[in-house]
Amino acid sequence: MGQVLYTEETKLGRKVAVVAGGHSKFGKRYDATMRELCAEAYKPIYDEGITQDKIDASVLSYAASQFTGQGAGSALIADYIGIQDKPHMRVESACTTGTASLRAAWGMVSAGLYDVMLVLGVEQMNRVSSATATEYMSQAGDMRWEYPFGISFPAFYALMASRYMAEYNLPHEVLSMISVKSHHYGAQNPKAHLGREVSLEEAHNSVPICRPLNLYDCSLITDGAAAVVIAAEERVKEFTDRPMWIRGIGAGASEMMIQDRSSLTSIPGAKRASKAAFEMAGLKPDDINMAEVHDCFSIAEMVAYEDIGFAEPGKGRELVENKEIYHDGRIPVNCDGGLKSKGHPLGATGVSMTYEILKQMRNESENPSRQIKDVQYGLAHNVGQSGQFTNVFIFERGFS
Amino acid sequence: MTEKKEIYLGYATDKAVTPWYEEWLSNLEQEKIMKSVCPSCKAEYLPPRQHCQKCLSVTEFAEFTETEAKLFSYVIVDFAPESLSSKAPYVVAIGEFPSGLRLTAHITNLTSMPEVGMSLKLGFDRVDDKKITYRWLV
Numbered sequence: 001m002g003q004v005l006y007t008e009e010t011k012l013g014r015k016v017a018v019v020a021g022g023h024s025k026f027g028k029r030y031d032a033t034m035r036e037l038c039a040e041a042y043k044p045i046y047d048e049g050i051t052q053d054k055i056d057a058s059v060l061s062y063a064a065s066q067f068t069g070q071g072a073g074s075a076l077i078a079d080y081i082g083i084q085d086k087p088h089m090r091v092e093s094a095c096t097t098g099t100a101s102l103r104a105a106w107g108m109v110s111a112g113l114y115d116v117m118l119v120l121g122v123e124q125m126n127r128v129s130s131a132t133a134t135e136y137m138s139q140a141g142d143m144r145w146e147y148p149f150g151i152s153f154p155a156f157y158a159l160m161a162s163r164y165m166a167e168y169n170l171p172h173e174v175l176s177m178i179s180v181k182s183h184h185y186g187a188q189n190p191k192a193h194l195g196r197e198v199s200l201e202e203a204h205n206s207v208p209i210c211r212p213l214n215l216y217d218c219s220l221i222t223d224g225a226a227a228v229v230i231a232a233e234e235r236v237k238e239f240t241d242r243p244m245w246i247r248g249i250g251a252g253a254s255e256m257m258i259q260d261r262s263s264l265t266s267i268p269g270a271k272r273a274s275k276a277a278f279e280m281a282g283l284k285p286d287d288i289n290m291a292e293v294h295d296c297f298s299i300a301e302m303v304a305y306e307d308i309g310f311a312e313p314g315k316g317r318e319l320v321e322n323k324e325i326y327h328d329g330r331i332p333v334n335c336d337g338g339l340k341s342k343g344h345p346l347g348a349t350g351v352s353m354t355y356e357i358l359k360q361m362r363n364e365s366e367n368p369s370r371q372i373k374d375v376q377y378g379l380a381h382n383v384g385q386s387g388q389f390t391n392v393f394i395f396e397r398g399f400s
Numbered sequence: 401m402t403e404k405k406e407i408y409l410g411y412a413t414d415k416a417v418t419p420w421y422e423e424w425l426s427n428l429e430q431e432k433i434m435k436s437v438c439p440s441c442k443a444e445y446l447p448p449r450q451h452c453q454k455c456l457s458v459t460e461f462a463e464f465t466e467t468e469a470k471l472f473s474y475v476i477v478d479f480a481p482e483s484l485s486s487k488a489p490y491v492v493a494i495g496e497f498p499s500g501l502r503l504t505a506h507i508t509n510l511t512s513m514p515e516v517g518m519s520l521k522l523g524f525d526r527v528d529d530k531k532i533t534y535r536w537l538v
Contacts, residue, residue, distance in 0.1 A: 129482075130479075131479075131480075131481070131482040131485055132482050134479065134480070134481045134482065135481040135482035135483055137481075138481040138483075143412060143413065143415065143416045144412040144416040144421065144447075145412075145447045145504065146504060147407075147412070147413075147481075148407060148408070148409065148410050148411050148412055148413075149409065149410060149492050149504060149505060149506060150409075150477055150480050150481055150483070150484030150487065150488075150490060150492065151475075151477075151492055151504070152477060152479070152480060152481050154479070155475045155477050155492060158475035158476075158477075159473045159474070159475050159492070159494065160473070162473045162474050162475060162516060163472070163473040163516060166473075166515075166516035166517070167516075207478075208476070208478040208479075209478055209479045210475050210476065210477050210478060210479065211475065211476035211478060212475075257504075258494070258504075259472070259494045259502045259503070259504045260502070264472075264473055
């Protein structure tokens with residue numbers, strides 16, 4: 001099952017904490033390639049004193065090498081940031097690559113293979129046209145039965161949106177309200193790719209991309225990197241007195257072809273991942289103080305509320321319409337701008353979610369108007385492709 | 401690197417072609433949609449699989465004869481992948497047959513917005529002089 005390492009009964013593993021994080025500016029970064037982006041993400045960690053000699057090994061979260069043409073990415077990055085003599089590896093699982101990398105590193109640290117690991121997430125996506133980027137991402141569909149019909153990445157989620165809107169009689173304006181919220185917080189996040197406010201009218205009436213989804217329903221094609229360092233419990237105090245414990249991890253999966261799913265109003269793998277994470281953590285959705293969810297599309301955020309258990313099926317709109325997902329609401333979601341406004345550099349996204357939760361727990365948001373009060377438990381929900389991969393992490397504040 | 405040439409609608413690129421797939425295509429060119437049936441556990445697949453998902457046995461082709469379906473979901477692709485950009489906008493639909501099997505293809509004769517639950521009929525369309533693809537008609 002892979003979920004039992006943490007228990008007192010098995011004593012198979014060690015507790016693991018996130019002890020530091022760093023983040024590059026997200027955006028169209030023509031001034032940098034993946035190596036410079038990774039250096040930018042690691043530098044704040046280095047500046048906190050976690051220098052190369054303190055790191056035992058690293059995992060590179062790098063989802064799509066076709067954007068750069070760079071093979072052996074983990075070797076390139078390890079060398080560039082000065083850990084070329086430390087073991088490294090690359091993990092890939094589409095848009096969940098970041099949390100899959102964290103999960104891999106957690107397993108190695110928990111099992112005792114290493115004490116201190118660096119998890120670096122990066123993607124450089126803007127050196128190709130939007131049409132080519134859309135082409136690359138469509139190749140994550142079934143190359144024999146889906147790709148030949150031109151089902152792009154937004155199209156998979158539009159198929160979910162059409163079904164959800166029909167089953168629950170959801171008007172598009174409610175999806176646009178999610179985008180308005182994302183941009184509201186992205187405007188307050190200096191790391192965000194498209195940090196500006198948008199009006200409901202602008203979001204609702206923007207150009208169609210894959211109807212019923214339009215431009216403002218879609219996340220961004222972004223360059224960027226994020227990094228975290230994790231450490232075994234007996235080493236944590238060497239690095240910080242403000243650790244963030246990894247309290248629960250759940251992973252799930254769903255059918256490859258979207259037509260084969262029994263429902264398109266939910267991502268079954270995300271429900272399974274959430275359930276597993278809550279079971280491991282011994283917590284329930286009401287215990288969570290903030291969430292970073294995978295809003296690659298507005299409909300994905302709506303479905304996430306329900307798959308995690310913040311809302312009953314079909315009732316996610318109530319969270320949106322009542323603004324309960326704002327920073328001062330019942331369950332703040334994506335108060336960094338999310339994938340929609342902060343951006344979605346595929347391999348960096350899951351690591352960026354982790355970084356943001358650490359930052360919120362430490363009360364270190366750049367702008368008080370996006371700072372969530374007193375975060376004890378934070379949840380990261382990371383989905384790959386249209387749900388074939390899913391990871392949910394629950395983090396616990398390790399300081400008072 | 402991705403080849404920039406356009407793909408034939410409904411046709412896998414060379415990287416996904418095998419003799420088994422070519423046999424499926426040869427049936428398609430006679431306007432026959434083939435499902436696959438597992439000789440061991442009788443599981444049925446549409447689109448077909450060469451190996452049974454449940455017991456990994458090699459499956460057999462059988463003609464799929466259902467033609468009437470309901471629209472399970474749809475998308476109107478306005479901004480398309482590079483390989484199909486000249487065809488945008490186009491409508492991709494998942495149709496569900498009475499048996500519960502589903503198929504994904506374009507709807508090619510819409511005159512108004514599609515609606516989940518509407519009736520669809522499976523048909524065929526000529527891609528060029530030699531190639532035929534399957535499609536949904538309303």
